[in-house]
Amino acid sequence: MAATSVSCASSRSASRAPVGxxxxxxxxxxxxxxxxxxxxxPRIEQVTGWRDGHGFLGEVCRDDVVSIHWGWxxxxxxxxxxxxxIGWTQRQLNIANDTL
Numbered sequence: 521m522a523a524t525s526v527s528c529a530s531s532r533s534a535s536r537a538p539v540g541x542x543x544x545x546x547x548x549x550x551x552x553x554x555x556x557x558x559x560x561x562p563r564i565e566q567v568t569g570w571r572d573g574h575g576f577l578g579e580v581c582r583d584d585v586v587s588i589h590w591g592w593x594x595x596x597x598x599x600x601x602x603x604x605x606i607g608w609t610q611r612q613l614n615i616a617n618d619t620l
Contacts, residue, residue: 532597532605535584536564543569543580543593556617559609569593 533545
């Protein structure tokens with residue numbers, strides 16, 4: 521699957537630790553299995569949180585859930601936001617899989 525397809529999809533990740541301008545997260549990747557898109561098991565990744573101390577995020581604590589888009593951590597998500605992101609992501613995967 522092209523890296524661009526994965527990068528443009530908004531996803532959720534549990535924060536592990538900030539490292540300089542990056543954030544170490546447990547990312548939930550988009551995977552292709554038997555010709556169908558699904559969410560894979562979480563994996564450790566580094567994403568951009570800040571550039572020269574500036575970014576979309578304020579303070580991030582361990583286990584905060586953050587949204588990821590194009591390799592950037594964008595927002596710390598509340599429980600309701602996580603639930604909605606999971607629901608809308610699954611809906612879009614179902615639509616995509618109907619066309620594959």
